[in-house]
Amino acid sequence: MKVVLVDSGGANIGSVRYALERLGVSAAMTADAETILAADRVILPGVGAAAPAMARLQQMNLVHLLRGLKQPLLGICLGMQLLFEGSEEGDVACLGLVPGRVRKMPASAGVRVPHMGWNRLRPTQADPLLAGVVDGAQAYFVHSFAAPVTGHCIASCDHGAPFAAMVRRGNVAGAQFHPERSGAVGARLLQNFLQADPA
Amino acid sequence: MLSRRLIPCLDVKDGLVVKGVKFRDHVVMGAIEELALRYRDEGADELVFYDITASPQGRGVDRAWVERVARIIDIPFCVAGGIRSVAQAREVLLAGADKISVNTPALERPELINALAAEFGVQCVVVGIDSLRDADGEWRVRAYTGDPDQTRALPRRTLDWVAEVQQRGAGEIVLNCMGSDGVRTGYDLEQLRAVRAICGVPLVASGGAGTARHFAEVFLDADVDAALAASVFHSGSVRIPELKTALRAQGIEVRDVA
Numbered sequence: 001m002k003v004v005l006v007d008s009g010g011a012n013i014g015s016v017r018y019a020l021e022r023l024g025v026s027a028a029m030t031a032d033a034e035t036i037l038a039a040d041r042v043i044l045p046g047v048g049a050a051a052p053a054m055a056r057l058q059q060m061n062l063v064h065l066l067r068g069l070k071q072p073l074l075g076i077c078l079g080m081q082l083l084f085e086g087s088e089e090g091d092v093a094c095l096g097l098v099p100g101r102v103r104k105m106p107a108s109a110g111v112r113v114p115h116m117g118w119n120r121l122r123p124t125q126a127d128p129l130l131a132g133v134v135d136g137a138q139a140y141f142v143h144s145f146a147a148p149v150t151g152h153c154i155a156s157c158d159h160g161a162p163f164a165a166m167v168r169r170g171n172v173a174g175a176q177f178h179p180e181r182s183g184a185v186g187a188r189l190l191q192n193f194l195q196a197d198p199a
Numbered sequence: 200m201l202s203r204r205l206i207p208c209l210d211v212k213d214g215l216v217v218k219g220v221k222f223r224d225h226v227v228m229g230a231i232e233e234l235a236l237r238y239r240d241e242g243a244d245e246l247v248f249y250d251i252t253a254s255p256q257g258r259g260v261d262r263a264w265v266e267r268v269a270r271i272i273d274i275p276f277c278v279a280g281g282i283r284s285v286a287q288a289r290e291v292l293l294a295g296a297d298k299i300s301v302n303t304p305a306l307e308r309p310e311l312i313n314a315l316a317a318e319f320g321v322q323c324v325v326v327g328i329d330s331l332r333d334a335d336g337e338w339r340v341r342a343y344t345g346d347p348d349q350t351r352a353l354p355r356r357t358l359d360w361v362a363e364v365q366q367r368g369a370g371e372i373v374l375n376c377m378g379s380d381g382v383r384t385g386y387d388l389e390q391l392r393a394v395r396a397i398c399g400v401p402l403v404a405s406g407g408a409g410t411a412r413h414f415a416e417v418f419l420d421a422d423v424d425a426a427l428a429a430s431v432f433h434s435g436s437v438r439i440p441e442l443k444t445a446l447r448a449q450g451i452e453v454r455d456v457a
Contacts, residue, residue, distance in 0.1 A: 014295045018270045048320045078320075107399055112424060114322045114370050116401045118202040118244055118454040138202065138454050140275055142297070142322040142370075159201055181275040181297060183239075 001194065003027040004039040006066070008079075009056045013045040016076060019180035023191055031060045040071055041194060046078030050102065050145070051090025053078055066095055073097075073172050074193050080167065080174025081145060089145045097172045098152050100164075102145050111160035114144045119157050119177075121165050121185070127154040129166065129173055129192045137185045139165070139177035146176065202454045203418045203446070204244040204425035205439055206403065207432040209234055210251045211280075214264055217251070218433055228433060231264050232271055238432070239272050241439040242456030246276040247300070247373075247427060251345055253281025260287070262294045269295020277325055280345070285314050292319060300373065302327035303342045306353065306360075309367060316368025321400075326369040330357040330390065331377040338390055341377060361394050372398055373427060375405040383409030383431065391421035403427050411437055411445045418451050 005016055007029045020027045027043070028035060036042055044066065046053055057063050066073070075083045082094045087102040094102070107113040118138040123130050133155075146163035149156050157165035157176070166189075167174045173193065179186030209216045209231070216234045217225035228234065231248070238246060248268070250260045260281045268276060278291045279300035288299045299319075305312050305326055315324045329341040331352070338357035343349040361372060374394050376387035386407040395402055401424040404417045408428035414437075417426050431437040443453045 014266075014293060015269050015297070018295060019273065021270065022273070047323065048318075110422070112399060112401050114400065115201065116322065116371060117204050117424065120200065142275070144321065144370075178275070178297075181273060183273050186273060 001025065001041065002039045003041045003043065003194070004036055005029045006036060006042060006044045006062065006079075007031045008044065008046055008053055008060075008062075013047075015178075015180045016043060016045045019187065019190060023187065023194065025194060031062065033061065033065050036062070036065060036069075042066075042069055042071060042073045044073065044075040044079035044082065046076065046082060048078060049089055050078065050081055050087035050094065051092040053082060054092050054094060057082070063095065067097060070171060072193060072196055075172075075174040076180075077143060077176060077178055080176050081143075081147060083167070083172055083174050084147055087145060098147075098167050098169050098174070100148050100150050100152075102147050105144055105146050105163070106160060108160055114142055115146075115159040116142045118182075119159060121155045121157060121177075123155045124149070125154050127168055128196050129168060129189060130154060131192050132188045133185060139175075139179070139182040139185050141165075141177045143176060147174075200452045201424075202244065202452050203423075204403075205242075205414070205442065205453070206245045206247055206425050206427040207238045207243050207439075208247045208249060208405070208427050208429040210249050210429070211264065212252050214261065218430065232267055235268050235272050235276070238439070239274050242443060242454065243274065243439055244454050245274060245425070246272070248276060248278050250278065250280035259283075260291050262290055265291055265294035265296050279325075279327060284311070285318050288315055288319065288323075292323065298323050298325050298371070300325035300327050302329065302344075305364065306340060306342050306355070309363065312364055312367035312369055316370070321368050321370035324369055325371045325373060326364040327373045327375060328357060328360060328364075329375045329377055332390070338393070344375075344377065357390075358393065358397060361398055365398065365400055369400060371401045371403065373403040373405055376407060379407030380405075381430070382407065385409060385413040386417040386421065386426070388416060388420045391417065391423055395422050401425065408437070411442050414442060415446055415449050415451065418446065419449070
């Protein structure tokens with residue numbers, strides 16, 4: 001199986017590659033359109049901010065390509081946020097593969113932003129990506145912006161207010177947490193993504 | 200609900216984990232990977248690696264061991280020590296660290312925090328603060344604490360610095376209360392409470408852990424998000440699985456030990 005990590009210029013996307021290596025899969029990190037199109041699975045990692053990340057995807061001519069992918073695509077952390085229509089972070093239009101808009105998480109008494117640490121996943125609908133992930137399983141989050149819980153949310157999480165921890169729409173999926181840093185739960189999610197039938 | 204985190208801190212010297220007695224006479228504790236995996240298996244929620252020789256030797260962090268750790272562990276880790284620029288931070292993040300922590304370089308050049316946050320996002324940027332109460336009752340920051348001969352008291356009040364680093368883009372603050380560090384009589388709850396009151400980002404308590412009870416106190420009384428400790432974990436006097444059981448029994452949310 002050919003798995004590629006879209007090299008969107010982020011600084012620490014290496015850790016996703018190492019997590020795949022631990023599962024016995026060697027993934028190429030690439031920004032090359034042909035290589036991405038030829039892959040069986042595409043992962044869009046990302047740390048940093050939405051506006052510069054979208055600017056980089058545009059510079060590399062990848063926006064149209066990512067919108068048209070037919071194979072399973074998984075966005076991680078900022079990569080998941082980029083799947084939505086837009087983000088309040090830098091007020092930027094994103095890929096529009098999943099309806100909804102990403103917003104800043106409101107801080108309040110006892111609710112600190114960034115949301116940083118291990119929090120519980122609440123599956124909201126059955127999905128092959130969640131196979132073996134129990135209600136209340138804990139995953140590692142670190143983010144200040146979040147996507148809304150909509151019909152495409154397959155697992156939610158709560159930090160002051162509910163938000164989408166995982167989404168899926170057809171071949172497009174996203175995880176707000178970092179599966180590569182979420183112990184056995186994260187490894188299981190990546191495994192499920194690698195095994196999932198192309199939608 | 201977000202779990203409170205337990206963070207073992209590992210001092211790295213020449214590629215090995217060491218334990219110092221009063222910052223000197225370092226005893227080798229083992230290979231970095233071996234200890235990283237041990238703490239991961241025991242249920243540590245995150246690890247901090249402090250490169251104690253990078254700064255005194257005037258060099259950046261050795262990228263090789265950061266990469267080795269990133270390959271084998273599946274929990275987040277932060278690298279501290281020896282990061283004085285955006286370029287050095289990028290090296291460490293590219294090698295696979297999830298966060299970088301800056302202390303003295305941020306005091307010398309506060310704009311470094313803004314630059315790091317703009318480049319990598321606030322979620323990567325941890326600011327470490329070494330703080331001690333002065334004779335007049337004020338908490339003030341200390342610089343160059345890695346070497347007791349070089350440690351300098353600064354006129355900057357700790358609470359002012361806590362406010363400033365947040366404005367500049369710190370995504371997390373580690374408050375090392377030097378007055379309680381290494382004495383194992385408990386975290387400095389008074390100081391941590393004062394900092395908590397003005398700290399809207401995650402706050403990590405450091406310095407003073409001796410027993411499981413100290414961890415419960417710091418979460419319940421000072422409402423910190425995470426507790427960092429070194430010697431009690433290294434010596435085995437507090438073991439993370441038992442500590443988590445004790446914390447959970449007091450209604451404190453912690454991550455399940457896998």
